Amino acid sequence: MATQTMTMAKALNEGLRAAMEKxxxxxxxxxDVGKLGGVFRITDGLQKDFGEDRVIDAPLAESAIVGTAVGLAIRxxxxxxxxxxxxxxxxxxDQIVSQVAKLRKRSDGVxxxxxxxxxxxxxGIGAIEHHSESPEAYFAHTAGLRVVSCSTPNDAYWMIQQSIEHDDPIIFCEPKSRYxxxxxxNLDQPPNGLFDAVVRREGTDVTVVGYGSTVKTALRAADTAAQEGLSLEVIDARSLAPLDLETMAASLTKTGRLVVVQEAPHTASVGSEIVAALSERCFYSLRAPGVRVSxxxxxxxxxxxxxxxxxxVDRVLDAVDRVMGFDS
Amino acid sequence: MIDEELVQLLTPEGERVSHPEYASTLSGEEILSFYRDMVIIRRLCNESTSLQRQGQLALWAPVQGQEAAQIGAGRALAPMDFTFPTYREHGIAWCRGVPPEDMLRLFRAVSNGGWDPQKYRHSVPTIVLGNQALHAVGYAMGVQRDGAEEAVLTFFGDGASSQGDVLESFVWAASFNAPIVFFCQNNQWGISTPMSTQSKIPLYHRAHGFGFPGVRVDGNDVLAVYEVTKRALESAREGGGPTLIEAYTYRLGAHTTSDDPTRYRIDAEVEVWKHRDPIERVKSLLVREFKIKTSVFDDLAAEAEALALKLRDDVLAMDRPDPRSMFEHAYAAPHPLIDEGLRDMVELGVGGGAH
Known part of the structure; x- marks a missing residue:
């Protein structure tokens, strides 16, 4: 088994390279994806190796970046x-919601x-305004799109390749604080399917679901909780739309308690959807209402x-205390 | 009112005029076939308006007055070229071979599209103003990467000329020298918004600011539209980059069947443009120069009439789709919410049952 240790940024870069070679x-x-390699250097060196026709430095217009990609997809x-x-x-x-999400339907599958x-x-990187947002719910809400997020270098390497190979449009959310x-x-084989949630740490008392940056926060909370004798099961959602509810429900059926951790605000969020969907599925297993930390x-x-x-970590642990407090 | 730089080869009276850069290359037979296309499109359009008035269509976007702009542009296309329309390009769809009934599926509200865009090389109708201009440029960038000698023709109106997507598409087309022709039908009105609110300069002048040529053509002159579009497409195919064509025309009817143009424009203006009718001037030319007999025109009218009746029959035969079809093609790959939705619908008995 060929394994290599690298940062998430490098793993994304290698994943993109592998997809372009294939x-x-x-x-x-x-x-700025060409000579500069992107502001986070995710595309570093790719224009040099694959040329300007394949690694395209775009004029500064986001609607056009997506809108022309739609036309390229049609081609x-x-x-x-x-x-x-x-x-x-x-x-x-507009292009993402009106066109990317709907064109398969509007062309009857053509x-x-x-x-x-x-x-x-x-x-989490100390940036200025507009550089730290969590817009995933806008896209998760839109039929026709799929939304995924990686939390480890291994997932980054594989999920970007799986996303590129997939025939539906993918919103690929990268937790920049973990770059x-x-x-x-593992350069040999992908760890999971693109839309699978993964249990990152097994536990018995509380199911804690996170994605992107908050997976690590949840794992650290689990370390601390363990010192206090509490066993947290940490799940990395990975796919935000669709959600892998089976994996989450299997855990919740066991623990009866749910905490979801996200950087986005509560209202109409992916975390809200996880709590609502799991409450429907696991009602008779629940020992406390699901709690969102947002x-x-x-x-x-x-x-x-x-x-x-x-x-x-403290806010996650506070939520853990709250769901534990419902036991009489 | 009409700019002096307007390319015109046929006056409203049906007289040929010369232009320093463009000359008509069409034979009498070809002009007659263009005339036929325009007559058919107008007749089908009127039938569609009637169908809407009779409650058989949810909406209709009439093309009346713009037949020359669309047939001239549509007939200039080579088979492998690709077109990206709005929701009003019925004449282009006709030229691309889209069956008329397919053009009405969207308006009958039985489909969100209506035809196979790859088969006809004519993309799906696009209602959000200007979105398709970017798709067209992206497609053209793909053509470039394939090394293919194809051009892309995209459509929008004076209203959409204010949209960011259209202006961004100009930037991209120029920067990447994409093989694309932007065809703007300036029909003077964006629903009730007059041209003067959209632009303080003629729209075709905008192209120069983006770094590529712009041409204003008499959009009611099918001979001129054909020549101008043909040359622009050839230039695109040969690596000459983008061109903006402003087809100066007029929407004789309403924006859509939901619109009431009497609230915002005066009859006198409409009368002026009726005099510039795109079909009548070609008929005059055909009679005078090519001695086409009345019986030929009568035959064409009868053909258009028969097509209109067939369209009516086809539309009336379009039934409510099976509700389960809403779950098809939302995604390419299996999706749990699609499975769940379909299961719920079927369990509740509303899917696929008698209705």
């Missing part, structure tokens, strides 16, 4: 669009919207105070 129709398009290309930061995806929202929209999302964290990548319902704060906004 299929000549795979293109990359985005702002049979598979474009990986890089949106520079989460807060800049909104100019492309058009394959084979494109991936990569969005560095969530906060520089290292992990082992960002507050405010615009993303100035980042000097962002750690008071993002779900912390």
């Amino acid at each position: 299929n000549k129709k795979v293109l990359i398009m985005g702002e 049979g290309y598979r474009t990986v669009c890089e949106i520079q930061f989460d807060g800049f995806v909104y100019p492309a929202f 058009y394959t919207m084979g494109l991936v929209i990569r969005i560095p999302f969530q906060g 520089w964290e290292k992990g082992e990548v 960002g507050y319902h405010v615009p993303y704060p100035p980042t000097r105070i962002e750690e008071d906004y993002r779900p912390s």
